[in-house]
Amino acid sequence: MSSWLDYTINGLIVGNVYALVAVGLALIFGVSRLINFAQGSIYLVGAYIGWVAVVQLHTPLPLTIIVVAVAAALVGLIIERFGLRPLQNSVRIAPLLATIGISFVLDQLVMLTFSPNPRALPSQLPDVRFQIGGGTIGPLDLLIAGVGITSALLLFVFLRYSKLGWAIRATAQDRDAAMQMGVDVNRVNQAVFGIAAALGGISGLLVGMYYNQIDTAMSLQATLKGVVAEVVGGAGNVPGAVIGSLLLGLVESYGVAVFGTSYRNLFAFLLLVVVLVLRPNGLFASARQAPPEPLTGTFIAPSRPVRIPRWALLIATAVFAILPLLPVSFYVLQTLINASLLGMLALSLTLVAGTIGQVSLGHAALLAIGAYTSALLSLTFSVPVGLAIIGGGLMSAALGTALISPSFRLRGHYVSIATLAIGEIVSLVILNWESVTRGPIGISGIPPLSLFGYELVSPISIYWFSFIAMVVLALLQGRLLGSHLGRSFRAIRDDDIAARAYGLSLNRYKSLAFIFGGFAAGVSGGIAAHLYSYINHETFNTQQSILALTVVILGGLGNVVGAIVGAVALVGLPEVFRIAAEYRILIYGIVLLLLVRFRPQGLLGTM
Amino acid sequence: MTNTPPDALLALTDVNTFYGQAQVHFDLSISVPRGHIVCLLGGNASGKSTTMKIILGLVKPRSGDVTFDGASLLGLTTPQIVRRGIASVPEARRLFADMSVRENILMGAFVRDDREAIAQDLDKMLTLFPKLGQRLSQRAGSLSGGEQQMVAMARALMSRPRMIVMDEPTMGLSPLYVDRVLELIRTINQEGVSVFMVEQNASLALEIAHEAYVLQTGKIVLFGSARALKDDPRIRDAYLGGSEAA
Numbered sequence: 001m002s003s004w005l006d007y008t009i010n011g012l013i014v015g016n017v018y019a020l021v022a023v024g025l026a027l028i029f030g031v032s033r034l035i036n037f038a039q040g041s042i043y044l045v046g047a048y049i050g051w052v053a054v055v056q057l058h059t060p061l062p063l064t065i066i067v068v069a070v071a072a073a074l075v076g077l078i079i080e081r082f083g084l085r086p087l088q089n090s091v092r093i094a095p096l097l098a099t100i101g102i103s104f105v106l107d108q109l110v111m112l113t114f115s116p117n118p119r120a121l122p123s124q125l126p127d128v129r130f131q132i133g134g135g136t137i138g139p140l141d142l143l144i145a146g147v148g149i150t151s152a153l154l155l156f157v158f159l160r161y162s163k164l165g166w167a168i169r170a171t172a173q174d175r176d177a178a179m180q181m182g183v184d185v186n187r188v189n190q191a192v193f194g195i196a197a198a199l200g201g202i203s204g205l206l207v208g209m210y211y212n213q214i215d216t217a218m219s220l221q222a223t224l225k226g227v228v229a230e231v232v233g234g235a236g237n238v239p240g241a242v243i244g245s246l247l248l249g250l251v252e253s254y255g256v257a258v259f260g261t262s263y264r265n266l267f268a269f270l271l272l273v274v275v276l277v278l279r280p281n282g283l284f285a286s287a288r289q290a291p292p293e294p295l296t297g298t299f300i301a302p303s304r305p306v307r308i309p310r311w312a313l314l315i316a317t318a319v320f321a322i323l324p325l326l327p328v329s330f331y332v333l334q335t336l337i338n339a340s341l342l343g344m345l346a347l348s349l350t351l352v353a354g355t356i357g358q359v360s361l362g363h364a365a366l367l368a369i370g371a372y373t374s375a376l377l378s379l380t381f382s383v384p385v386g387l388a389i390i391g392g393g394l395m396s397a398a399l400g401t402a403l404i405s406p407s408f409r410l411r412g413h414y415v416s417i418a419t420l421a422i423g424e425i426v427s428l429v430i431l432n433w434e435s436v437t438r439g440p441i442g443i444s445g446i447p448p449l450s451l452f453g454y455e456l457v458s459p460i461s462i463y464w465f466s467f468i469a470m471v472v473l474a475l476l477q478g479r480l481l482g483s484h485l486g487r488s489f490r491a492i493r494d495d496d497i498a499a500r501a502y503g504l505s506l507n508r509y510k511s512l513a514f515i516f517g518g519f520a521a522g523v524s525g526g527i528a529a530h531l532y533s534y535i536n537h538e539t540f541n542t543q544q545s546i547l548a549l550t551v552v553i554l555g556g557l558g559n560v561v562g563a564i565v566g567a568v569a570l571v572g573l574p575e576v577f578r579i580a581a582e583y584r585i586l587i588y589g590i591v592l593l594l595l596v597r598f599r600p601q602g603l604l605g606t607m
Numbered sequence: 608m609t610n611t612p613p614d615a616l617l618a619l620t621d622v623n624t625f626y627g628q629a630q631v632h633f634d635l636s637i638s639v640p641r642g643h644i645v646c647l648l649g650g651n652a653s654g655k656s657t658t659m660k661i662i663l664g665l666v667k668p669r670s671g672d673v674t675f676d677g678a679s680l681l682g683l684t685t686p687q688i689v690r691r692g693i694a695s696v697p698e699a700r701r702l703f704a705d706m707s708v709r710e711n712i713l714m715g716a717f718v719r720d721d722r723e724a725i726a727q728d729l730d731k732m733l734t735l736f737p738k739l740g741q742r743l744s745q746r747a748g749s750l751s752g753g754e755q756q757m758v759a760m761a762r763a764l765m766s767r768p769r770m771i772v773m774d775e776p777t778m779g780l781s782p783l784y785v786d787r788v789l790e791l792i793r794t795i796n797q798e799g800v801s802v803f804m805v806e807q808n809a810s811l812a813l814e815i816a817h818e819a820y821v822l823q824t825g826k827i828v829l830f831g832s833a834r835a836l837k838d839d840p841r842i843r844d845a846y847l848g849g850s851e852a853a
């Protein structure tokens with residue numbers, strides 16, 4: 001059996017791997033105040049380039065590492081040059097969204113090139129283990145530790161003694177002052193992205209060898225772990241990122257030792273949330289350190305929303321209402337049902353992210369809570385489905401708000417990280433809380449939609465049901481935005497310090513927004529559960545959260561009509577153009593990138 | 608208001624600057640003759656720091672021109688402008704707080720590659736600012752305000768600039784340090800470096816300046832030689848330097 005020493009060794013080795021990702025994130029955050037959500041994709045690219053090198057080109061190990069580092073660095077340079085540099089003068093959310101789009105594109109390109117099936121990545125090292133104390137250690141462990149320590153040393157020497165290293169440190173501390181010393185910050189950004197990508201790529205290679213398996217799901221996991229480690233160590237703090245990574249590795253390893261493998265990630269995200277709530281500047285930040293986010297300013301692109309006359313909205317609603325009576329195919333209805341489900345989620349997200357400015361990356365968790373609640377209420381307690389769905393909405397509103405409330409004092413990027421983590425936690429709790437959620441098996445046999453005892457089985461009735469639900473929620477939200485409450489929400493988004501000075505209680509308003517938004521998302525999840533009849537912990541995943549965000553940006557942040565238009569467009573257009581399923585995520589990523597670059601205010605404008 | 612004299616090292620001509628909708632400079636024209644100390648006086652929010660940012664390329668004017676040694680700076684980035692020979696002492700010093708004093712001073716020589724000469728210049732800074740000698744390995748962020756000002760000036764000099772622009776170099780300093788700083792500015796200038804400085808404290812600035820401009824809500828309202836301005840009653844009407852005003 002494994003000893004505690006084994007778990008410690010394992011924790012430190014895994015920590016080393018995380019450190020290679022986290023250090024890159026810290027460097028990038030340091031110089032450009034950006035959390036690079038594409039870091040995991042570079043790690044993925046590194047793993048697959050490593051696979052090509054090892055399995056197809058049969059390169060020796062040192063050469064493999066060099067090939068991976070160089071290729072990954074190139075990817076990093078390309079991302080910086082073409083993805084991010086054009087956004088230098090955009091609103092602050094733009095580069096963050098761009099890295100999300102880039103990560104979708106890269107992951108999908110890898111998936112399309114190599115297929116989603118896992119592959120073995122042999123380490124080329126002898127499979128022996130040496131006894132030390134009560135544990136064992138193998139050549140691969142030593143390699144990983146060696147690469148980790150060597151990289152850290154090289155980086156230290158580089159930052160401390162090279163001219164470019166000085167420029168990086170100076171830029172991280174004061175960008176304007178560094179420019180006034182003659183530092184070309186574009187070159188600094190380039191250097192930092194190149195280094196971060198090289199380290200990230202090597203990390204992917206090593207992880208692939210460590211588990212002797214690579215697949216495309218690695219990407220998001222790596223980003224998440226790297227972000228956890230980086231934030232724990234203090235965003236932008238390079239030595240902090242190393243320590244945060246080792247700590248994360250140990251916490252996970254001991255967590256696994258005590259509770260089992262499926263708890264690994266739960267511990268990681270709990271650690272993140274605890275640190276975010278108690279010490280948002282990281283464990284090692286000193287009090288004098290200024291908060292790494294500018295305090296106020298336009299996080300969201302301001303614009304003049306497109307005015308749509310009331311009669312046009314009425315006509316559009318009427319057309320969609322009578323649509324099923326026209327000779328349309330089952331396929332069209334099916335698509336529009338999906339669009340209304342996504343539309344409800346988008347309504348929720350556009351309120352939370354657009355109107356009150358809390359850019360959530362974990363919104364799918366609200367779907368999951370609504371879906372599980374509604375499914376269990378109707379299955380276990382025989383609650384009528386209509387009521388169960390409302391119960392799902394209420395539970396999402398209550399639980400979602402309760403989960404996010406400790407993070408209310410966070411701002412900007414930190415809100416995004418916290419919501420991402422909470423989304424993962426919800427999914428992991430569903431996975432592990434078997435007595436209630438049935439764990440990995442999921443819930444099957446969920447009763448179909450019904451209303452007042454009548455089962456809704458025909459596509460027409462299901463269409464009307466979800467369409468009406470969406471329209472009602474949209475009307476409510478429209479009223480809300482026109483009210484005093486809506487104005488307070490926007491005041492908080494635009495300048496939370498001033499809003500507080502006017503006597504607005506931020507926590508109360510943020511709670512109200514999440515309650516309203518949680519309800520809409522919960523209803524959407526509830527309907528989906530009865531529609532699918534089977535759900536599990538992966539039904540509502542981060543991909544959906546990001547899809548919802550793309551919809552919301554497409555429509556215009558905060559814009560109610562925009563959310564619905566965006567949902568119909570993103571669900572409908574791929575159908576119209578008959579784009580194969582495996583290309584869709586790629587398209588969504590590209591849409592997100594193009595929007596951020598060329599039309600950050602979306603189709604209908606932000607409100 | 609002013610015609611660019613032929614010997615101007617730096618000249619701003621009819622500069623109009625905006626932050627969004629708000630106009631900060633109205634047809635601003637300033638020139639700094641070679642070898643002179645020119646001072647820009649003005650109250651809070653009159654647009655002084657923005658003038659510095661215009662010179663350094665951190666903010667771009669909507670119209671007008673900025674020339675240095677006869678060539679326009681408008682198309683250049685900040686690092687390119689610095690390489691032309693303009694060094695800066697920013698408002699509130701803006702040292703690299705987590706770097707050592709030595710590293711901060713050497714950062715000033717970032718645009719240079721002549722290692723030996725840089726080392727010599729570092730020694731020279733230590734004779735010019737003797738107090739910094741014992742502080743070289745200390746974190747810059749832990750220095751006193753006066754010491755930080757010395758570091759900021761040493762840092763600016765390290766690029767061997769033809770011109771230094773300074774934003775309120777005496778702000779927040781004790782009278783003793785204020786005198787030292789003014790003395791140093793004079794020394795620097797005597798070694799051939801032109802100086803453009805922004806000040807709120809008119810009486811102090813006019814002690815060392817050759818010429819001065821008075822800026823009021825983005826417009827130059829007064830210009831003349833320091834000697835003439837010192838005795839000008841309008842200096843008090845146009846610009847109130849608080850109780851220190853002469």
Ligand SMILES: Nc1ncnc2c1ncn2[C@@H]1O[C@H](COP(=O)(O)OP(=O)(O)OP(=O)(O)O)[C@@H](O)[C@H]1O
Nearest residue numbers: 626627631649650651652653654655656657658807
């Ligand atoms: N980045 C900015 N965005 C918008 N407005 C700005 C910005 N920087 C300065 N301003 C505004 O421009 C005006 C001039 O500012 P500036 O900093 O140039 O004044 P100043 O004369 O240096 O003032 P002080 O003596 O207080 O340093 C002020 O009203 C200020 O609020």
Ligand SMILES: [Mg+2]
Nearest residue numbers: 655656657698
């Ligand atoms: Mg100023």
